[in-house]
Amino acid sequence: xxxxxxxxxxxxxxxxxxxxxxxxxxxxxxxxxxERLERRYGERAALQGVSVRIEAGTTLGVFGPNGAGKxxxxxxxxxxxxxxxxxxxxxxxxxxxxxxxxxxxxxYLGHEPLLYRELTGRENLRFHARLHGVPTDRVEALLAAVGxxxxxxxxxRELSRGMVQRVAAARAVLHDPPLLLLxxxxxxxxxxxxxxxxxLLGRSSGRTRVLVTHDVEAGLSECxxxxxxxAGRQTLRAPAAEVAPARLRELYA
Amino acid sequence: xxxxxxVILRKDLRIELRTRESVPAMALFAVTVYVLLHFGLDxxxxxxxxxxxxxxxxxxxxxxxxxxxxFANEREDGALDGLLLAPIDRTALYLAKAAAxxxxxxxxxxxxxxxxxxxxxxxxxxxxxxxLLAVLLVADLGLAAIGALVAALAAETRVRxxxxxxxxxxxxxxxxxxxxxxxxxxxxxxxxxxxxGGWLAFLALYDTVFVLVSLAVFDFLLED
Numbered sequence: 001x002x003x004x005x006x007x008x009x010x011x012x013x014x015x016x017x018x019x020x021x022x023x024x025x026x027x028x029x030x031x032x033x034x035e036r037l038e039r040r041y042g043e044r045a046a047l048q049g050v051s052v053r054i055e056a057g058t059t060l061g062v063f064g065p066n067g068a069g070k071x072x073x074x075x076x077x078x079x080x081x082x083x084x085x086x087x088x089x090x091x092x093x094x095x096x097x098x099x100x101x102x103x104x105x106x107x108y109l110g111h112e113p114l115l116y117r118e119l120t121g122r123e124n125l126r127f128h129a130r131l132h133g134v135p136t137d138r139v140e141a142l143l144a145a146v147g148x149x150x151x152x153x154x155x156x157r158e159l160s161r162g163m164v165q166r167v168a169a170a171r172a173v174l175h176d177p178p179l180l181l182l183x184x185x186x187x188x189x190x191x192x193x194x195x196x197x198x199x200l201l202g203r204s205s206g207r208t209r210v211l212v213t214h215d216v217e218a219g220l221s222e223c224x225x226x227x228x229x230x231a232g233r234q235t236l237r238a239p240a241a242e243v244a245p246a247r248l249r250e251l252y253a
Numbered sequence: 254x255x256x257x258x259x260v261i262l263r264k265d266l267r268i269e270l271r272t273r274e275s276v277p278a279m280a281l282f283a284v285t286v287y288v289l290l291h292f293g294l295d296x297x298x299x300x301x302x303x304x305x306x307x308x309x310x311x312x313x314x315x316x317x318x319x320x321x322x323x324f325a326n327e328r329e330d331g332a333l334d335g336l337l338l339a340p341i342d343r344t345a346l347y348l349a350k351a352a353a354x355x356x357x358x359x360x361x362x363x364x365x366x367x368x369x370x371x372x373x374x375x376x377x378x379x380x381x382x383x384x385l386l387a388v389l390l391v392a393d394l395g396l397a398a399i400g401a402l403v404a405a406l407a408a409e410t411r412v413r414x415x416x417x418x419x420x421x422x423x424x425x426x427x428x429x430x431x432x433x434x435x436x437x438x439x440x441x442x443x444x445x446x447x448x449x450g451g452w453l454a455f456l457a458l459y460d461t462v463f464v465l466v467s468l469a470v471f472d473f474l475l476e477d
Contacts, residue, residue, distance in 0.1 A: 080334055081477050104340025112331030114338075118268045130260045131339040156330075171335070 029056040031091055031179050031208040032077060038085030039072055039232075046072040047232045050086070054225070056178075059209040061223030061240065063216065065252045068229040070212045071110065074181045077210060078108045091179050104132055107177035109185050109201070113168035117157035121148055121167040124156060125174060132175040142170040147196050161188035166197065173200050180209045216248045254348070257341040261349035266356070268326050275322045276360045279315040283365035286311045291372040298375035301441040305433045308369055308440070312358075313422070313429055315365070316396050319357050321417050323350055323404035333408065337475065347401055347471040351464075354404075355397035362389055374440060381439040384449055388439075391453055392432040395460040399424045402467040405474045424463075431456045 032054040039047040047069045054060045062070050075081040077090050079099040088094070093101035108114070115124045125139040143152045146166040156164055165188045172180065185201050186194045198204060203222045213219040220226070226243045228236025228251045235251065236243070269275055290307060299307060327333035336346055366389070370378050378385065403421045407413035435452035438445040 078334075078338060080337060103338060106338060108334070108338055110331065110334075112334070114331045114335035116264070116268060116326055116332050117329055118271050118326070119264070123267070127260065127264050128335060128339065131257060131336070131341055133340070 030054060030089075031056050032060075032210070033089040034086065035088075036086035037073075037076065037083055037088055039069075039076055039081060040084050045232050047076070047083075047229075050227075050229070050234045052225075052227055052234075052237060054208060054210065056208050057206055058224040059203060059211055059222060060225050060227055061219045062210060062212045062227045062229065063214070063219065063236075063248050063251055064229035067231070068251075069232040070229055071183055072232075073229070074108070074110065074183055074210060074212060077179075078106050078181055079103065080108075104175055105177055105179065107172040107175070107180045107207075109168055109172040109181070110183045111187075113156070113164050114171060115156045115164065115168060118155055120153050120155055121159065121163075121170075122152040124167060125152075125170055128171050128174055134175050138174065139170075142174060142200075143167075145196070145200060146170045147193065162190060162193050165189055166193055169197050169201055173205075178208060180205070180207045182209060183212045184214070185211070186213075186215075214252075216245045220245060220248065254342045254345045257339075257345035258348035258352065261336070261346060262352050265326070265349060265353045269353070269357075274325070275319045276357050278322075279318050279357065279361045280364040282318055283311050283315045283361060284368045286314070287365070287368050287372045299373045299440075300375040302433070302437045304374055304440040305437040307373060308366075308436065309429045309433045311369075312362070312365065313396075313425055315361055316354075316358065316400055316425070317418050317421060319354055319361075320400040320404045320421055321407075321414060323354060323401065324408035328408060333475075343472045343475055344468050346475075347405065347467055350404060351397045351401035351467070354400045355393055358393040358396055359390070362393075375442065385436060385439050387453065388432055388435045388449070388456070391456045391460065392428050395428045395456060395463060396425065398460055398463040398467055399428075402463070402471065402474070405471060427459055428456065431459070 030053050032052065034050055034052045037047055037050040038045065050073065052060065062073060064070055072081065076083050076088065076095070079090070079093070079095060079102040082096040091102055091105045093099065095102070119127065122139060122143060125142065126136050129136050129139050140149070143149045146169055148163065148166050148170070151159065151163060156167065159167070169185065180201065182201060185197070189197065211219065211223065220240055220243065223240040226236060226238055226240050226248070227234065228248065230251055236247070324333070327336065337343070366385070400421060403417055403424070406420060407416040410416050431452045435449055435456070438447040
């Protein structure tokens with residue numbers, strides 16, 4: 001995942017064509033606007049020249065192989081990482097100057113559950129509810145919604161991975177955020193649990209979403225637009241309806 | 254800010270009550286050191302400057318244990334990100350961690366000071382106990398203020414076990430000097446409170462400076 005590899009790909013005819021494909025704005029209410037976004041880890045560019053616009057209520061699917069910069073992109077959008085170049089406007093906040101405005105406006109479900117192992121699921125949600133100023137009766141409603149009302153009194157360290165993911169999903173939407181950042185949100189979930197979370201995290205939630213997934217078919221079916229990343233560079237940006245699954249699989253080749 | 258700090262502090266105390274990872278370790282460490290010194294020194298009892306030095310250096314090293322653990326729960330499973338995403342002032346996190354460390358130190362001293370008096374102290378605590386408690390409490394504020402700052406500094410580093418003592422101990426030298434100097438006449442025979450007011454004022458000033466500095470820089474420490 002060197003800069004050289006990324007540069008070579010960006011210079012390829014396919015990549016150049018991808019850059020020219022501009023997703024036409026479907027409205028005039030962008031929740032996310034990125035223009036030539038850059039983020040580095042030391043000397044290594046993790047994101048370079050990423051430009052994207054996400055309208056309210058739509059879903060951007062982010063695809064790419066391991067190390068492509070997908071998680072870094074989500075963490076920049078969440079305000080957890082500072083962008084090092086370009087412009088980024090997320091939920092009305094210019095990053096990094098106004099990152100503080102973003103606090104409490106983003107629901108983040110990443111690789112880690114952001115929960116305390118020694119606390120129960122219910123205690124974790126109540127803790128976050130107090131921090132977000134959310135009435136604690138919403139905690140009970142969400143525990144029921146994710147099917148964890150019975151196991152909500154168990155410490156998180158005693159829960160299975162799927163159960164932890166369910167509590168983490170409840171935490172991510174606890175404060176009813178306008179923007180959801182989802183990194184493999186169905187990891188560890190069985191079919192029933194995935195269906196249970198659909199109203200909270202899925203397309204039917206009506207939320208603006210950025211969805212990172214490796215499941216090409218399922219991911220495409222619930223996206224409005226697609227962003228392909230490889231070695232930190234944007235190699236594909238197009239409306240989901242115009243992208244064939246085979247084209248997405250090429251990203252992983 | 255204080256409401257958010259209280260929420261975080263309550264969470265930390267609940268976890269400590271459940272795991273008992275910090276306070277028992279600190280107390281056990283201090284008592285063990287006093288037992289080792291009791292048998293290791295070629296003296297049955299201590300007083301004056303030596304007693305004061307032993308008391309403070311032991312408390313200082315026990316503080317290092319707690320500072321190393323202060324952000325342990327936030328590091329696990331990305332919990333710190335959950336706090337950073339919440340609509341709270343980040344200094345609330347500092348206040349909560351400093352308050353938790355202060356409480357841990359008070360609990361440590363409830364065990365360590367009687368053990369110290371029993372195992373090592375020649376004149377006993379006697380009538381100097383109120384003055385000693387005053388020195389300990391004012392010094393604890395400084396230990397907690399600086400400890401929480403260093404714990405945050407080390408939280409995201411891979412070599413935090415090195416970072417904590419390397420940054421913490423030099424910053425705590427003035428606290429130890431003032432604490433030991435204020436305590437020395439209290440642990441001597443006859444017990445006196447010579448110069449106590451001056452040392453307490455110095456400690457209070459040092460505490461205040463570090464609380465203000467910490468509040469000013471804490472936000473930046475949590476930036477990536």
